[in-house]
Amino acid sequence: MKILLSNIPAYIKDPERHYNGAGSQRWSATYKIRKGDPGAAEWKYMEYPFNIGYSTALLKRDTDWTVKAWDPCVLDLDVNDFRSYVKSYSPDILLVEVPTVAFPLMLPILGELKKEVGFKLAVSGPHITGIPEDTMNEYKFIDFGLVGEYELTLRELVNSYSKFPSGFEEIHGLAFRHGDSVKVNQRRMLIDPLDQLPFPDREDLPAQRYEDAVFADTPCIQMLSSRGCPVGCTFCVPIQTMFASSMYRRRSPKEIVDEMILVKDKYGARQVYFDDDTMVINKKHVQAVCQEIIDRKVDLPWSCMGDITIAEDALKMMADAGFCGIKFGVDSVTPQALKAVHKGTVTTDKVTTFVQKCKNLGIKTHASFVVGLPSDTREGVYNMVDYALHLGVDNAQFSIATPFPGTPFFEEAKAKGWLRTYDWTQYDGERTAVLNYPNLSSKEIEELRQYAVDTWFKHMVKTTMKNPKNMMLQIRRRGLKGSITGIKAVMKGKYVLNG
Ligand code: SF4
Known part of the structure; x- marks a missing residue:
């Protein structure tokens, strides 16, 4: 059995809007940036998707499933790349962490993909956590909502998956379908001590590219x-x-x-x-x-x-x-x-x-x-x-x-x-x-x-x-070409400085 844990694509329909998919920020964020524009990568703020990283490492350690994490956001890939990758990987479960800002764009695409590939769809992140019932009623093809901090919930779901479509009432932190209705189980206790989690995955997720x-x-x-x-x-x-x-x-x-x-x-x-x-x-x-x-x-x-x-x-x-x-x-x-x-x-x-x-x-x-x-x-x-x-x-x-x-x-x-x-x-x-x-x-x-x-x-x-010292530091980090391109881009209003 295979599970794919994915961040959302960098570009969903709009090539000028770059989504930063990680769900643990104080605010969801998007950036006005053009796909493939020279210098774009030099100015990209990108948060490592900790929930996906920790969940991946935990599943690799504690289940006998084939587990893969993937982040089209940090790879600067668009929704077409996302479709191709999911189809070629063909998981039994696809877990996607979707922030509020990307929800209406991303979910219909996930619905179409699910029809083609036949996976079970699990959605995590602050949006479905905030309004699980409304969300699962609106998007009837979501099989599982992971509410709140979800590493242990996902592990339990994967280990209970053979019982599908029943047996999910006991999994704290899970929202699931029961006939025509949505059931939202009680929240899971927060993970404590945190040391029970392994180090987050940095093999599938290219740690050096997050900034x-x-x-x-x-x-x-x-x-x-x-x-x-x-x-x-x-x-x-x-x-x-x-x-x-x-x-x-x-x-x-x-x-x-x-x-x-x-x-x-x-x-x-x-x-x-x-x-x-x-x-x-x-x-x-x-x-x-x-x-x-x-x-x-x-x-x-x-x-x-x-x-x-x-x-x-x-x-x-x-x-x-x-x-x-x-x-x-x-x-x-x-x-x-x-x-x-x-x-x-x-x-x-x-x-x-x-x-x-x-x-x-x-x-x-x-x-x-x-x-x-x-x-x-x-x-x-x-x-x-x-x-x-x-x-x-x-x-x-x-x-x-x-x-x-x-x-x-x-x-x-x-x-x-x-x-x-x-x-x-x-x-x-x-x-x-x-x-x-x-x-x-x-x-x-x-x-x-x-x-x-x-x-x-x-x-x-x-x-x-x-301050020449500051300027030299920027040039050393970005390279001369990257620094000039970045400054020009900011001046034209293409990028928002962040992070
Ligand atoms: S982490 Fe959140 S709750 Fe704590 S001070 Fe910052 S914004 Fe406030």
């Missing part, structure tokens, strides 16, 4: 050291949908450092990026990881997704252990907006102090901001952009506030009549605003976001020009 938060050198291979975050922002897709919990779970320092050594020795990593929800929220965890790195003399720069709460002594220890950069969310500088999404602990004073501490230790910083949160105003966004310019971070990104199904933010937007559309293809979090507030329209939000991106880009060009 995020490159603060030092490439290949910058992505890893996880923890899952979860206790803050509980109402918009946060992984916390509110995939985990539906504020529980914070950690891997053991030994396992983490074993994996760092593996990705360095086997896959040539020259930096590791921990794409946790937040790696640093638990001081003991990050200190223990640092101690393990120091004790084992691992010479490999590393960075992480984190937050500004980390204490100075821990930050110093991180720098001593090779820590080179941090991505963190500021989200807004308007206290009412932060309070409205339950992120009331961040203040501009705290952020400014944190960035200065990082600078003193030689740690690079990347801040993310959101345009169009509840209570946002035009003036608030202008203040935010001005604040970003003077903050002294090495990079900044600006997203559009987007309420994804399954989050409290979505329920609030629905209840208060803020949702402009239920056309999921517009839920891209990058260019299209789906919220209309009484005091701020979706059009204004889109304009303000574009203003933020343009202003930041001009600032970056000026800063880079003034």
Whole structure:
């Protein structure tokens, strides 16, 4: 028996829109980029699909099935390539992780393919997790919905598959068909301890081609050291949908450092990026990881997704252990907006102090901001952009506030009549605003976001020009041709800088 676990194609019908399929981001993302355009690859932000990677490794270890993972997104392939590959592989089960933005485009294609190939279709990711019953009622050809964190659910499904079409009532985290109705079983307990999972698969998924938060050198291979975050922002897709919990779970320092050594020795990593929800929220965890790195003399720069709460002594220890950069969310500088999404602990004073501490230790910083949160105003966004310019971070990104199904933010937007559309293809979090507030329209939000991106880009060009060291670093990473092509492309508005 064979199972294929696949990310979605990079291009689904529209060759100018590049989908980033991984389902564990705070926002689903698409990029305006042209297939095959020279320089495109140099500017591509691409998150490693951790859920698929971990599930693949687990199935390879714990089942007797033939297991294959495939990612047309990172391979820059389109929907025709996807069709051909699935047909030629001809799996018994096809597992696809589909984010909200790609759902209406991807599902009809999966329905057609299923008719031709005859596989059972399992769909995972935050969208089906948020609204499993509605989704399976709309797309009657979905056989299984995997709700929430799904590695163990998928393993149980595969190991019970011989019982098909019955026997699925006991599998927690599974949605399945029972006659004409859809049954959604109770959620599975979150995986704890995380060390029961093997290292994620990097044989089928080309680890070196994923790129995020490159603060030092490439290949910058992505890893996880923890899952979860206790803050509980109402918009946060992984916390509110995939985990539906504020529980914070950690891997053991030994396992983490074993994996760092593996990705360095086997896959040539020259930096590791921990794409946790937040790696640093638990001081003991990050200190223990640092101690393990120091004790084992691992010479490999590393960075992480984190937050500004980390204490100075821990930050110093991180720098001593090779820590080179941090991505963190500021989200807004308007206290009412932060309070409205339950992120009331961040203040501009705290952020400014944190960035200065990082600078003193030689740690690079990347801040993310959101345009169009509840209570946002035009003036608030202008203040935010001005604040970003003077903050002294090495990079900044600006997203559009987007309420994804399954989050409290979505329920609030629905209840208060803020949702402009239920056309999921517009839920891209990058260019299209789906919220209309009484005091701020979706059009204004889109304009303000574009203003933020343009202003930041001009600032970056000026800063880079003034700093030959920075320019050399970019050229070393991208190559001269890639750097020039990338800058030209950004100036023409073809690409959105991200990650
Ligand atoms: S702090 Fe970050 S990871 Fe935590 S809930 Fe908020 S957005 Fe999600």
